Amino acid sequence: MSVEGRTVLIAGATSASGRAVARALLDAGARVVAVGSDQGRIDALEAELPGVIGERADLTDGDDVLELAMRVHARVGDVDGVVHLVGGWRGGGGIPGQTDEDYRVLERSFTALRHVSRAFWDDLVASNAGRIAIVSSTTVAAPTAAAANYAAVKAASESWMQSLAHGFDALRPAQGAGGGAAAVTFRVRSLSGLEARLAASVVDLWRADASTLNGSVTQLVAD
Numbered sequence: 001m002s003v004e005g006r007t008v009l010i011a012g013a014t015s016a017s018g019r020a021v022a023r024a025l026l027d028a029g030a031r032v033v034a035v036g037s038d039q040g041r042i043d044a045l046e047a048e049l050p051g052v053i054g055e056r057a058d059l060t061d062g063d064d065v066l067e068l069a070m071r072v073h074a075r076v077g078d079v080d081g082v083v084h085l086v087g088g089w090r091g092g093g094g095i096p097g098q099t100d101e102d103y104r105v106l107e108r109s110f111t112a113l114r115h116v117s118r119a120f121w122d123d124l125v126a127s128n129a130g131r132i133a134i135v136s137s138t139t140v141a142a143p144t145a146a147a148a149n150y151a152a153v154k155a156a157s158e159s160w161m162q163s164l165a166h167g168f169d170a171l172r173p174a175q176g177a178g179g180g181a182a183a184v185t186f187r188v189r190s191l192s193g194l195e196a197r198l199a200a201s202v203v204d205l206w207r208a209d210a211s212t213l214n215g216s217v218t219q220l221v222a223d
């Protein structure tokens with residue numbers, strides 16, 4: 001099994017980590033759909049990585065995501081994978097400093113995950129090797145006062161991934177041993193310097209059985 005010939009959508013593709021994942025997937029022979037909210041950054045990514053299929057959408061807007069899914073289906077058909085990288089960071093100030101404004105910014109990442117996973121759920125289920133992955137944070141396992149908003153949103157995202165895993169598991173008997181879809185959570189302390197590690201881990205998602213991967217939470221560390 002490999003990612004070669006499969007179609008993978010990167011939700012939030014223009015950051016350093018998104019570009020590294022896109023490059024690794026292209027190098028491994030995948031077709032890559034790169035989504036971001038800024039057309040200029042999408043254009044720059046398409047210029048940097050020939051072959052990438054850029055799409056602009058605000059992934060926090062449910063209607064925008066449904067329209068994105070229709071455009072993606074028209075351009076490339078169903079996707080086999082979704083790598084969700086929409087993030088954001090706000091923190092500091094202890095518990096009294098966990099402002100609603102910061103929470104609203106952070107919550108956009110979880111909202112985007114919900115929209116994207118629902119819009120492409122049928123694709124992932126229909127694929128013989130559907131994969132969806134997020135990058136969470138080690139702070140979920142050891143939440144701090146200074147990062148309470150952030151840890152809560154990441155914990156919600158991880159919970160959502162376990163729900164996706166439960167949904168995939170329920171369908172697995174019909175998909176056969178080893179086949180089917182998997183929802184995977186990567187955790188990092190910081191992504192800085194780990195972009196290549198993340199990219200390789202995403203490519204490897206298609207080298208393992210879905211039943212082994214589904215619901216897994218893996219901390220990424222430097223080699």
Ligand SMILES: NC(=O)c1ccc[n+]([C@@H]2O[C@H](COP(=O)([O-])OP(=O)(O)OC[C@H]3O[C@@H](n4cnc5c(N)ncnc54)[C@H](OP(=O)(O)O)[C@@H]3O)[C@@H](O)[C@H]2O)c1
Pocket residue numbers: 011012013014015016017018035036037038041042057058059060084085086087088089108109112135136137138188189190191192
């Ligand atoms: N950076 C770290 O050290 C670190 C640590 C722990 C976990 N993580 C997690 O790892 C993941 C990737 O992190 P990152 O720092 O590379 O990501 P990021 O800079 O937070 O954002 C990733 C991408 O999301 C896009 N994006 C933001 N809002 C969007 C929207 N409404 N619609 C569509 N696209 C949108 C951004 O592009 P546009 O602005 O062009 O739309 C960007 O390409 C995130 O989930 C993050 O929380 C990161």
